[in-house]
Amino acid sequence: MNTRVLTVDSTQPDPAVVEDAAQALRAGQLVAFPTETVYGLGANALDPAAVARIFDAKGRPATDPLIVHIAHIGQLSMCASQVPPAARKLGLAFWAGPLTIILPKKPRIPDSVTAGLPSVALRVPSHRVARALMEMAGVPVAAPSANRFSRPSPTTAAHVLADLDGRIDVVLDGGSTDIGLESTIVDFTVDPPVMRRPGGLTLEQIRSVVPEVVALSQQGSAGLAQVAPGQLTRHYAPQAELTLYVGAAAAVVDRVAADTRTLAAKGERVGILAPEEDLLALAPELAPLAAAGRVEVQRYGSRTDPGRSARELFAALRALDATGVTYILATAIDSTGLGLAVLDRLTRAAEGRVRKA
Ligand code: TXA
Ligand code: MG
Numbered sequence: 001m002n003t004r005v006l007t008v009d010s011t012q013p014d015p016a017v018v019e020d021a022a023q024a025l026r027a028g029q030l031v032a033f034p035t036e037t038v039y040g041l042g043a044n045a046l047d048p049a050a051v052a053r054i055f056d057a058k059g060r061p062a063t064d065p066l067i068v069h070i071a072h073i074g075q076l077s078m079c080a081s082q083v084p085p086a087a088r089k090l091g092l093a094f095w096a097g098p099l100t101i102i103l104p105k106k107p108r109i110p111d112s113v114t115a116g117l118p119s120v121a122l123r124v125p126s127h128r129v130a131r132a133l134m135e136m137a138g139v140p141v142a143a144p145s146a147n148r149f150s151r152p153s154p155t156t157a158a159h160v161l162a163d164l165d166g167r168i169d170v171v172l173d174g175g176s177t178d179i180g181l182e183s184t185i186v187d188f189t190v191d192p193p194v195m196r197r198p199g200g201l202t203l204e205q206i207r208s209v210v211p212e213v214v215a216l217s218q219q220g221s222a223g224l225a226q227v228a229p230g231q232l233t234r235h236y237a238p239q240a241e242l243t244l245y246v247g248a249a250a251a252v253v254d255r256v257a258a259d260t261r262t263l264a265a266k267g268e269r270v271g272i273l274a275p276e277e278d279l280l281a282l283a284p285e286l287a288p289l290a291a292a293g294r295v296e297v298q299r300y301g302s303r304t305d306p307g308r309s310a311r312e313l314f315a316a317l318r319a320l321d322a323t324g325v326t327y328i329l330a331t332a333i334d335s336t337g338l339g340l341a342v343l344d345r346l347t348r349a350a351e352g353r354v355r356k357a
Contacts, residue, residue: 001166001167001168001169002166003161003164003165003166003167003168003169003170003171004169004170004171005157005161005170005171005173006020006021006170006171006172006173007173008129008172008173008174009174010034010127010128010129010174010175011128012128013128013129013132013174015132015136017172018129018132018133018136018172019136020170021033021133021170021172022133022136022137022138024169024170025042025043025044025050025133025137025139025141026044026137026138026139028043028044028047028049028050028053029043029050029169029170030042030043030050030053030054030057030167030168030169030170031043031133031168031169031170031171031172032146032154032157032160032164032168032170032171032172033129033130033133033143033171033172033174034127034129034130034157034172034173034174034175034177035069035125035126035127035130035143035177036097036098036125036126036127036130036177036178036179036200037098037125037177037179037180037181037182037183037199037200038145038146038153038154038155038177038179038180038181038182038314039145039146039153039154039155039156039157039159039160039171039177040067040069040125040130040141040143040144040145040146041054041057041058041143041144041145041146041160041164041168042069042133042141042142042143043141043142043143044137044139044140044141044142045066045068045079045109045110045113045139045140045141045142046108046109046110046139046140047110047139048110048112051066051110051112051113051142052112054066054142054143054144055112056167057164057167057168058144058147058148058149058164059148059149060144060149061149062112062115063115064115064144065113065114065115065117065120065121066113066114066121066142066143066144067100067121067122067123067142067143067144067183068109068113068120068121068122068123068140068141068142068143069122069123069124069125069130069134069140069141069142069143070122070123070124070134070140070141071124071131071134071135072095072096072124073088073091073092073095073124075140076088076091076103076122078106078108078140079103079105079106079108079109079120079122079140080103080104080105080106080120080122081103081104081105081106082103082104083103084103084188086188086193086210086212087101087103087186087188087193089209089210090186090206090209090210091124093209094201094205094206094209095123095124095126096124096125096126096131097124097125097126097200097201098126098179098182098183098184098199098200098201099123099183099184099186099200099201099206100121100122100123100183100184100185100186100197100199101121101122101123101185101186101188102119102120102121102122102185102186102187102188102189102196103119103120103122103188103189104118104119104120104189105117105118105119105120106120109140113142118189119187119189121185123183127174127177127178129172129174133172145182146160146163146164146168146171147159147160147163147164148163148164150236150237151163151236151237151318152236152238152313152314152317152318152349153181153182153236153314154314155176155177155180155311155314155315156175156176156177156315157171157172157173157174157175159314159315159318162318176311178311179200179307179310179311180310180311180312180313180314180315181199181200181310181313181314181338181341181342181345182197182199182200182341183197183199183200183201184197184198184199184200184201184202184203184206184341185197185199186206186210186213192212192213192214193210193212193213193214194213194214194215194216195213195214195215195216196216197344198215198340198341198344199341200310200338200341202337202338202340202341203215203340204337236314236317236345236348236349237348237349237351238317238318238320238321238328238349239321240271240320240321240325240326240327240328241326241327241328241353242273242327242328242329242330242346242349242350242351242353243259243327243328243329243330243350243353243354243355244330244331244332244346244347244349244350244353244354244355245329245330245331245332245354245355245357246332246354246355246356246357247332247356247357248357249277249278249281249303249331250281251357252278252331252332252357253278253281253282253331254357255355255357256272256274256278256282256329256331256357257282257285257286259329260272260285260286260289260295260329261285261289263327264289264292264294264295268294268326268327269293269294269295269296269323269324269325269326269327270289270294270295270296270325270326270327270328270329271295271296271297271298271320271323271325271327271328271329272286272295272296272297272298272328272329272330273298273300273316273317273320273328273329273330273331274297274299274300274330274331275299275300275301275302275303275309275331275333276299276301276302276303277302277303277304278303278331279297279299296320296323296325298316298317298319298320299312299316300312300313300316300342301313301333303333303334306333306334306336306337306338306339306342307337307338309333309338309339309342310338310341310342313342313345313346314345317349330346330349330350332346
């Protein structure tokens with residue numbers, strides 16, 4: 001299959017270009033498009049054959065349900081059979097934006113979209129290209145992140161093509177995404193409502209409108225069984241083995257420097273993924289190893305600006321993978337604000353390899 005790349009202005013999308021993509025969606029084709037979080041891989045959510053092609057193109061297990069994107073909150077009742085007042089309040093406060101709400105589904109939403117669950121995940125994206133596409137398509141759009149299964153989510157059209165060129169019909173290229181990691185998922189089919197995935201909307205923001213929302217981590221180990229489907233499988237995993245270092249900055253930097261020396265001495269090539277402050281502190285130690293080709297370095301934002309860390313994280317992971325390093329040593333940022341979602345993605349990428357320095 002030949003993947004068509006349609007370039008589109010992210011602030012003033014050309015309606016003719018978006019209509020071209022919308023027509024492709026209505027015809028059952030797969031269209032990747034920018035949202036404010038990451039690029040999505042869209043198909044007509046009401047067309048089971050088109051939805052099946054999403055799982056095929058991504059290599060995604062059928063047990064991992066998709067998010068359905070709608071143009072505005074008025075379309076909620078097209079997809080959800082019940083909307084509790086707190087869910088409507090949250091949607092009114094933060095849509096269009098990086099929020100996904102789980103509600104009981106209407107029968108018209110195919111089982112393949114929800115992996116057989118009686119609930120559906122719904123989101124109104126704020127990106128102008130995404131909104132124009134939903135509006136012109138005139139149908140709800142099922143869209144997971146537009147990456148091959150277990151690769152980091154794409155924040156540029158180039159990332160989408162790196163994973164899916166030849167496997168999908170159209171990519172709308174609207175430049176880099178703004179937030180850089182996925183939406184926050186809040187499940188309103190349980191009481192109290194549960195945040196199932198931290199993301200671009202912070203827990204602090206959510207609780208300012210619906211204070212009773214609980215975070216998954218607060219439910220203790222019993223909460224693990226209730227984790228969002230698909231969230232326990234290998235996610236955001238780079239090809240290299242990633243270890244996450246947490247603790248006070250100075251101790252983390254010392255430990256990473258020591259472990260890098262050890263690995264380099266064994267002949268391994270090591271990637272360092274760290275906020276700019278940590279890279280500065282590591283520079284004297286790493287410069288000779290980098291010059292010798294033993295170490296590759298990627299910045300992801302700054303300890304004082306979790307928004308920048310979120311924006312740069314997935315591109316940095318992809319860049320490190322492309323260098324062919326066998327190990328990645330990553331240093332953590334604080335878990336406040338967007339830092340919580342950043343740490344969630346890093347912890348998944350580490351698959352349990354978290355070291356306290
Ligand atoms: O920002 C985002 O949310 C991006 C953009 C494209 O909108 N989309 C995205 O989709 O991250 P995806 O497929 O990579 O992640 C969706 C996750 C699933 O893995 C699953 O955990 C959860 O949403 N999910 C979907 N439907 C659900 C349901 N009915 N119940 C529980 N979790 C659900
Ligand atoms: Mg994904």
